[in-house]
Amino acid sequence: MSLDARLGLRMGTLDLDVEIHAETGETIAVLGPNGAGKTTALRALAGLAPIDTGYIRLNGEMLDDGAAVNVAPERRSVGVVFQDSLLFPHLSALENVAFGLRSRGRTRSDARRAARVALDRVDLGAVADAKPRTLSGGQTQRVALARALATEPALLLLDEPLAALDQSARSTVRRELRQQLSTVEGVRILVTHDPFDAAALADRLVIVEGGRVVQTGSFAEISAQPRSAYVAELVGVNLLRGNSDGGRVVLDSGAALVVATAVVGAVSTVFHPRAVSLHSLEPTGSPRNVMAGRVSGIERLGDRVRVQVAGPIPLVAEITPAALTDLALGEGSPVWAALKATDIAVFPS
Amino acid sequence: MPWPWFAVAAITFAFLVLPLVGLLGQVPWSTLGSDLGTPEATSALRLSLVCSVWAAALSVCFGVPLAWVLARVEFPGRSLVRALVLLPMVLPPVVGGVGLFYALGRDGLVGRYLFDWFDIQLTFSTAGAVIAETFVALPFLVITVEAALRSMDRRYEDAAATLGASPWTVTRRVTLPMIMPGLVAGTALAWARALGEFGATITFAGNVSGRTQTTPLAVYLLLESRPNVAIGLSVVLLALCVGVLALLRDRWFGVG
Numbered sequence: 001m002s003l004d005a006r007l008g009l010r011m012g013t014l015d016l017d018v019e020i021h022a023e024t025g026e027t028i029a030v031l032g033p034n035g036a037g038k039t040t041a042l043r044a045l046a047g048l049a050p051i052d053t054g055y056i057r058l059n060g061e062m063l064d065d066g067a068a069v070n071v072a073p074e075r076r077s078v079g080v081v082f083q084d085s086l087l088f089p090h091l092s093a094l095e096n097v098a099f100g101l102r103s104r105g106r107t108r109s110d111a112r113r114a115a116r117v118a119l120d121r122v123d124l125g126a127v128a129d130a131k132p133r134t135l136s137g138g139q140t141q142r143v144a145l146a147r148a149l150a151t152e153p154a155l156l157l158l159d160e161p162l163a164a165l166d167q168s169a170r171s172t173v174r175r176e177l178r179q180q181l182s183t184v185e186g187v188r189i190l191v192t193h194d195p196f197d198a199a200a201l202a203d204r205l206v207i208v209e210g211g212r213v214v215q216t217g218s219f220a221e222i223s224a225q226p227r228s229a230y231v232a233e234l235v236g237v238n239l240l241r242g243n244s245d246g247g248r249v250v251l252d253s254g255a256a257l258v259v260a261t262a263v264v265g266a267v268s269t270v271f272h273p274r275a276v277s278l279h280s281l282e283p284t285g286s287p288r289n290v291m292a293g294r295v296s297g298i299e300r301l302g303d304r305v306r307v308q309v310a311g312p313i314p315l316v317a318e319i320t321p322a323a324l325t326d327l328a329l330g331e332g333s334p335v336w337a338a339l340k341a342t343d344i345a346v347f348p349s
Numbered sequence: 350m351p352w353p354w355f356a357v358a359a360i361t362f363a364f365l366v367l368p369l370v371g372l373l374g375q376v377p378w379s380t381l382g383s384d385l386g387t388p389e390a391t392s393a394l395r396l397s398l399v400c401s402v403w404a405a406a407l408s409v410c411f412g413v414p415l416a417w418v419l420a421r422v423e424f425p426g427r428s429l430v431r432a433l434v435l436l437p438m439v440l441p442p443v444v445g446g447v448g449l450f451y452a453l454g455r456d457g458l459v460g461r462y463l464f465d466w467f468d469i470q471l472t473f474s475t476a477g478a479v480i481a482e483t484f485v486a487l488p489f490l491v492i493t494v495e496a497a498l499r500s501m502d503r504r505y506e507d508a509a510a511t512l513g514a515s516p517w518t519v520t521r522r523v524t525l526p527m528i529m530p531g532l533v534a535g536t537a538l539a540w541a542r543a544l545g546e547f548g549a550t551i552t553f554a555g556n557v558s559g560r561t562q563t564t565p566l567a568v569y570l571l572l573e574s575r576p577n578v579a580i581g582l583s584v585v586l587l588a589l590c591v592g593v594l595a596l597l598r599d600r601w602f603g604v605g
Binding site for chain 1: 502504505507508509510511512513514515518522523526527529
């Protein structure tokens with residue numbers, strides 16, 4: 001099974017032309033700023049926006065060829081988790097999940113039975129009869145995913161699935177989502193503007209800017225070698241792998257990071273260069289992680305400076321040009337880096 | 350806020366409320382039951398109930414598809430069509446009645462064929478009263494339902510389509526339930542307007558006791574000869590309108 005698509009369409013000021021190829025069992029993150037055309041690309045895949053040029057082939061079947069062929073959304077084997085979830089407010093969680101099955105011809109009782117099983121599987125059996133407005137953000141997101149997966153689509157599309165959640169619920173739901181996605185057969189496409197979501201959930205990234213693909217590859221490849229200042233800004237985050245005991249992550253180098261997330265086992269840690277502060281003397285304060293190192297590279301990106309620090313914990317810090325001048329940093333300068341445990345995202349790898 | 354505003358506001362409010370006070374002050378409460386039990390009153394009330402419910406039902410059946418087209422389909426001249434649809438709201442009802450007479454009357458544009466081919470005569474019949482009431486009530490239903498369709502988040506319909514729902518299933522299971530508050534409000538408004546209809550009804554359908562003499566017509570005719578019955582019927586209409594306002598309060602009047 002595979003998805004093979006080239007999406008060309010114009011809508012207002014947007015001129016979209018992107019290619020997306022994915023194999024079954026793969027999660028692709030389409031990453032880009034607001035207005036880059038991500039959601040439009042996703043709507044085209046779902047059949048909600050016809051393409052002008054290009055093609056959409058799912059498992060060999062032509063869904064849209066920009067001309068004569070344009071399979072209606074209700075006839076595509078596609079499931080969508082929308083931004084804001086879009087659970088039908090007048091239906092219970094159970095009826096929301098059963099909706100797709102009933103629409104595809106299952107009887108009422110049969111659909112409800114299958115929906116109940118699906119909700120029990122994600123520990124939502126207790127809220128099956130609740131209306132969406134009474135659910136928490138995390139529950140809403142899980143019901144939306146269960147609804148999209150109930151019909152066992154060959155292509156699962158997720159549009160900013162975590163954007164509506166507050167920060168505290170986000171990391172929990174992100175971990176659950178990762179676990180659930182791994183059990184989904186078929187192709188998964190995730191649209192997001194959050195590099196943390198992309199790092200946690202996707203096997204491969206497609207970075208879109210102004211309607212064009214600017215870089216593709218794994219998160220590690222792209223974050224190590226961002227091809228433009230824009231990509232660096234977007235995914236130029238620090239990604240370190242190691243083993244966590246629930247409070248400390250021991251990296252491959254033997255150094256350890258203190259984290260605030262209780263995940264145990266092999267993990268990836270991600271933190272933004274903005275979260276790293278640099279000091280000329282050893283700082284004392286709230287940050288749990290204080291590391292000595294040497295400046296191994298300085299890169300100016302517009303009004304910011306990215307400073308690479310080599311040491312037991314190699315990292316990149318983002319500071320202002322004024323701070324760089326004050327610290328009198330140059331290549332090889334000794335420097336202290338500080339990082340709050342709460343600024344580090346941790347997820348199982 | 351300058352004080353004259355308060356004074357003018359108070360006068361305006363009094364002007365709107367005074368007639369209701371005048372009406373309620375005249376109600377012969379002790380004989381109200383027997384006044385409303387007279388044959389004229391019961392016949393008019395029964396006829397009003399039948400005609401207004403029919404008019405509201407027809408407004409829903411024919412108004413919802415029209416509202417849907419106005420809200421969802423872009424076509425040249427749409428704003429002109431909408432203006433014509435809403436015209437009966439501002440048109441003097443008696444003019445509407447004259448129009449209906451020359452369109453659907455026995456010798457009217459369409460009415461002559463209804464009579465020749467199907468032997469249907471709307472004038473001086475209860476069906477004619479229903480038609481007249483529907484004519485004035487429909488715009489209220491259309492404008493309310495159209496607003497509800499416009500303000501609805503259409504992405505819910507997209508979501509339903511991606512779940513395999515055909516356009517008809519989307520309408521039935523998502524769109525209509527989601528605009529239900531608007532549909533209820535529009536139906537209530539249309540029903541209230543039909544209930545109070547006077548000018549178009551008397552012009553088009555005439556004033557036949559038991560067939561086209563609805564409550565407003567009866568009030569007008571009985572005010573001289575049997576004022577107590579007329580006042581009693583007026584109070585019933587007032588109570589029903591207060592009921593409609595109560596039904597719509599959440600929608601239009603918010604909290605407090």
